[in-house]
Amino acid sequence: MAAAAALLGLTATAAALPASVAQAEPAVSAPGTVIADWARLTGEVVDPEGKSNSSETSIWHAVVSAGMYNAVVGIEGRYEPYRWNERGPRSASSVAAAATAAHDVLLHHFPKAKPRLESAYAASLAEVPDGAAEEAGVEFGRRAAAHMVTLRKDDGFGLQVPFTASPSVGVWRPTPPAQQPFTSSWLGRLRPMLIERPDRFRPAAPPSLTSARYAADLHEVKAVGGKTSTVRTPEQTETARFFTTVDLQGALADRAERHGLDLVDTARLFAAVNTVQVDAAIAAWDAKLHYGSWRPVTAIREAADDGNPLTEADPAWEPFLVTPSHPDYLSGHTTTAGALVRTLMTLSDHPSLDLRIASAMLKKTRHYQVPGHYTSDVEGARMWGGIHTRTANEAGTMTGERVAAWALARNFRPLTA
Template sequence: MTLRPRRSVLAALGAGAFLAASGSPATAVARPRRSSAALDWYDTTAETVAAAGAPAQITNSRTWAISWLAAARAARRVPPGAAQDAALASAVHHALVALAPSRTEQLDAALSRSLQTVPDGPAKDGAVAAGQRQARLVLASREGDGLDPASVNAPFPVPQPAPGLWQPTPPAYAPAAQYGNRLAEPFVLDRADRFRLGPPPALDSARYRADLAEVRAYGSLDSTRRTAYRTETATFWYGSSLTLYTEPLRVALARSAKSTAQRAELAALFHIALVDTQIATSDAKYAYVSWRPVTAIRTGAIDPDPAWTPLHTTPAHPDHPSGHNTYSGAAETVLSALVGPRTAPFELTSPTAPGVTRTYTSWHRLTAENVDARVLSGIHTRSADEAGVTLGTDVARHVLRHAGPLFDEETVATGIRRYRDAGGLAAQVRRRELITEAAAPWTPS
């Protein structure tokens, strides 16, 4: 699949854009990794999430987004240089202590090390205070946003079995996950269905038959058509998207020559876009409630095979669109728009493929492999994967165009958020109802 060009995104950022305004080159220049406040606190955030993260990926994306939005806001409010470093460190520290209190000792030690490199005086004191203030404001603005694990996994009643409709999948036949994402409060989107795509291919369509045949042939546990390299691709990309994209974003930050504030903005925009993308993904998944390939192949009308088993275990939520690929589409869009579509070679490893190292020179290559990987794993159709890329791209472009108010203290401090004005409070009430009692019988959206 060929993604649409990013020229319109860059144009839309315009004079008011806080990161692209400095004129990122089309191709990032490889630079040696160096110590900096941005990289040090990026690594500290990654370590904190790994050690004390939530079981829900979107909750951990929220931790990144809050911490780095606070950092970007604080760094923009002090002079460039050491003061920005102190403001960033203070903001990320304060936010992470609130979101991962079990890591307070480690975070305090990291802050102490950071501040030792900043000369004492009023500038340092003001920067630390700015970081604390912005962290408090952003944390307050996101309170009760529905991105805690209990809200994320609000109960979803399984529909009665019918052709095309999702059913719990083997081997665990677990309840549906992430239904509550669609009721959560986005950072930038005014509503979760803003970019909802059309339905998956009809069960009697040629595209559906082709999709199913491809998964059946290449995604089965005992496939004779999937090469060793393709099996490696499926296994490499099987794990958490948040985990797999932590290193590519770090590469972009490490190779950037921009200021501390601008690098914080890159990290913030990346994770803000990914939170909103995951909300939009669940909206579409639970609007269509499309069955997974394993259910279609085992019980559908096209050459049913009750023994067919995918290479990898199918996640417990509907097929359309692919969440891995909405993530990839959004990540590629942000990185391409803000640091350029290509970069010098960088290596990437995966916790689900120990001992495997792959080398990349473009963000799009990550997306292309993800599209193939979910088919090769036997857990998505290609239509679901390609729809995911489109949805993630659309959401990320919207975030890049409209995230400006998030960096405005007045907007957050006074609690003026378009989402709540447009029905977010009603969604919060509904979310609480879903957490405390089973939802009403499912009907299509």
């Protein structure tokens, strides 16, 4: 897994500023641009070389976007703030507040990026007329940032979480070629952003090693996911490569622009998607730690020891994609994909998914209208890449959908009064 590449900074439309402020502004970028711009910068600051685990990078996107969301809705209203009860003056600039919140959160956690952050911050504030509205927005944005920093203090990020299961038959162990230990195991114990606890979304156990379902899973991934597979189609090969890393923040910016979202709804879109994505990843890693099932490359090479007469070992088998260094069940990619689709459909009034998303590896963009087509492609990609079984993929999608449904029923809701 690689981190998301450079994120697109696209514009959103329709201002949400008070009339007195909007009339004083010169003709500048639409207010929603500030959210996309700081999302792009977050990716560049957090992972400038594109080497971090994408789940780790998603945490910072969630924290920054939640801070911007609180800064915006605390002034503009319309939606419930994220775990905060503060309100800013209605005359304050919500653009200045959003930029300040993002700047302060990033500066707190990444002080070495100060020159770049200061330059971007100055550019954001240049879009706002000098005066009382800007000053009030800056002050409120600082309060929103400080609140987010406090909320995530001692949340378990990066702590040592050992994988203690012995490397017996069916249990995960480091995979070739790097033979690395369990990557980011702490993610399964990270304090969630929306859900109460990840184990309430933990799916049932994967099929037993001696079951027909397990054998079918292994046969399938062995056939279509091998490095030299003759049954995987060119389209399936491209899809496996397409979903190694996708530009989610750019897709959100594109969606905000094309759907004509104003500043408030753009802030909500980014905050809801990014926080739900984090909790979906936490749920996936919780299951990985709990079940600790071996990857296809290990299972296929050591099938002679699994006790299942329906499987056959191939000690030389290699997957098409390099296997990430954590257990098979359940798939992190499909868990976050299920969460993404459910979140977008919940927030949108459109009957179709309408998601345009780009692959960092292939430099291509796909446009998905049907929700099931997106999740099906992500599920297929991990199987055609030879790194996950069908069961791990499907369980991931369903788990992500459950996480999103629960979280959005309790967060980012419209104000009732």
